[in-house]
Amino acid sequence: MFPDRPLLLASKSPRRSQLLREAGFTFSVHGLEVDESFPADMPVEAVAAYLAERKALAGRHLIKDREIILSADSVVILDGQIFNKPDDYDEAYRMIRQLSGRQHSVITGVCLLAAEQQTTFSDRSEVFFEPLSDEEIDYYIRACQPFDKAGSYGVQEWIGLCKIRRIEGSYANVMGLPVHRVFAALQSFTTG
Numbered sequence: 001m002f003p004d005r006p007l008l009l010a011s012k013s014p015r016r017s018q019l020l021r022e023a024g025f026t027f028s029v030h031g032l033e034v035d036e037s038f039p040a041d042m043p044v045e046a047v048a049a050y051l052a053e054r055k056a057l058a059g060r061h062l063i064k065d066r067e068i069i070l071s072a073d074s075v076v077i078l079d080g081q082i083f084n085k086p087d088d089y090d091e092a093y094r095m096i097r098q099l100s101g102r103q104h105s106v107i108t109g110v111c112l113l114a115a116e117q118q119t120t121f122s123d124r125s126e127v128f129f130e131p132l133s134d135e136e137i138d139y140y141i142r143a144c145q146p147f148d149k150a151g152s153y154g155v156q157e158w159i160g161l162c163k164i165r166r167i168e169g170s171y172a173n174v175m176g177l178p179v180h181r182v183f184a185a186l187q188s189f190t191t192g
Contacts, residue, residue: 002025002026002186005067005068005189006028006066006067006068007025007027007028007067007068007070008027008030008059008069009029009030009070009071010031010032010055010056010058010059010062010069010071011029011031011055011070011071011072012029013072015154015156015175015176015177016176016177017029019176019177019179020070020177020182023179027070030062030069032055034058036051036073038050038051044075044077044080044081044082045124047073047082047107047109048073048074048075048107048109049110049111049121050109052072052073052108052109052111052120052122053120055071055111056113056120057111057113059071060113063115065115066114066115067114068114068186068189069114070112071111071113072108073109074107074109074150074176075106075107075108075109075150076095076105076106076150077104077107078098078102078104083104083150083152085147085148087147088147089141091152092141092147092152093138096132096137096140096141096159099151099152099153100130100137101129101130101131101132102128102129103126103129104127104129106125106127106151106173106174107123108177108178109121109122110123110177110181110182110185112185112189114189119188119189121181123169123170123181124173125167125168125171125173125174126167126168127164127166127167127174128166128167128168129164130162130164132163136163139158140153140157140158140159143158144157144158154175155167155171156175160174
């Protein structure tokens, strides 16, 4: 059922580790520093998978025998624009203000890489925010410090509990990893 091969998570994201742990995976964490730039003319829907593959390939040296590298990247998209991790309070505030009362997309790209095989895919979820007041945005940023999160929010935090009215697609995908897709894709790696 689970891969009988070592799984290496090429991500420093505590949320991805949490999701894998809660799903019963055994893995080790190998955070890598990777340039997260992408071609300016790349369609925004392709960016997450492109960055996930880039991270996996940067970790290729970790494959010694039967290891499988798992890398991922999530992007928040509103009106055809990617909302990355905010640099500071003001940028986080602007992003959440734009998301307030609107629907946006979260796309997470995933790459699984072994010596003999590579699989790259992405999963998309639609997220519907309730309107947020200036005071609510200020409270959220100060209380949760969402500076390491694409789009300036974490679905598992206050904003997700109190201000997301609906999600179409996977909650885990919005949190940072479409675990159901990872589980399915790993099945082709189990005996390699």
